[in-house]
């Protein structure tokens with residue numbers, strides 16, 4: 535039922551408007567609000583705050599179906615809010631913080647962003663330089679964050695900063711809730727990206743930004759572990775998004791090669807083409823089963839860092855392989871800006887980089903075998 539609801543929503547409200555959002559470089563608030571009203575922004579959150587109390591598989595279904603929209607920027611905007619940023623609040627927030635923010639997050643009135651990456655520290659989270667120093671009942675933040683999705687349009691930012699510079703990187707990080715408009719916090723312009731163009735991505739600057747103590751999220755100096763815990767969720771939905779995109783691209787390509795003719799026959803009649811597509815369909819199916827399996831392990835409370843890292847590594851690469859072939863079999867048309875496949879090729883590229891690059895994911899697998 536959930537899949538059906540999301541698919542219909544995507545087809546009627548997202549696909550017809552997606553091109554306009556690509557040009558504007560953002561998803562309108564009205565859409566996020568609409569998704570909130572449909573209950574799509576709080577699938578895993580407690581019912582008392584407006585959520586649906588479902589498990590990890592619900593997030594996977596949401597990500598797959600959003601991925602099928604063919605607009606990666608739209609998908610990223612939504613999934614960062616639902617599955618990458620706001621989970622920090624429910625995982626580590628105290629009752630006061632959760633009650634203050636979560637109902638508006640689920641309703642789509644308050645959009646969230648997660649700010650970990652910096653100009654000089656991405657994969658190496660512990661290497662971050664943004665620092666926070668306690669001053670009475672406030673903490674003073676200085677530094678900058680880079681490539682932050684929803685950076686321009688978010689209302690609420692979960693910002694990681696070093697709070698113990700003497701401690702080893704992973705031991706001295708804390709997460710702060712920073713509201714837009716806090717003095718000393720500025721948002722740079724939206725960055726100009728190769729793909730995900732309807733998602734806004736920005737650099738954030740903190741210049742003696744005073745954050746009240748009550749906005750500390752979770753325990754002081756334990757933020758690194760909270761980030762690592764939440765990465766599991768983030769990486770699983772990014773894998774599922776990649777699978778939705780790959781599946782949809784293959785369907786579009788099947789339609790194309792079944793009607794396009796060359797050398798007196800449909801492209802589909804060429805064994806080389808149909809075998810390659812059949813191979814990719816098998817790989818996508820394999821990725822999907824791994825992804826569902828990891829989601830199931832997660833919902834049983836089983837440690838599945840290895841499986842989730844496999845999902846992220848495998849699906850991030852797979853969607854690029856699939857899109858390469860889909861573009862190839864679309865011929866010159868697949869290279870034109872007006873073709874859906876061309877946009878999907880550009881959108882896919884970041885899937886093996888963002889949220890844990892393939893090599894970093896493979897290191898996580900290697901550590902566990």
Ligand SMILES: Cc1cc2nc3c(=O)[nH]c(=O)nc-3n(C[C@H](O)[C@H](O)[C@H](O)COP(=O)(O)OP(=O)(O)OC[C@H]3O[C@@H](n4cnc5c(N)ncnc54)[C@H](O)[C@@H]3O)c2cc1C
Nearest residue numbers: 648649650651655656657681682683887888889890891893
């Ligand atoms: C469109 C977009 C949106 C993003 N949104 C957010 C967001 O909302 N919040 C946020 O905090 N961050 C965000 N990011 C940042 C993203 O997660 C990082 O770009 C990613 O983690 C890689 O970090 P980096 O860019 O610093 O690359 P680096 O860490 O400098 O790595 C560069 C490359 O080196 C390789 N590499 C790195 N480490 C290893 C290793 N140990 N072994 C072998 N090879 C390695 C990988 O191929 C990697 O791609 C976003 C990025 C993009 C592009």
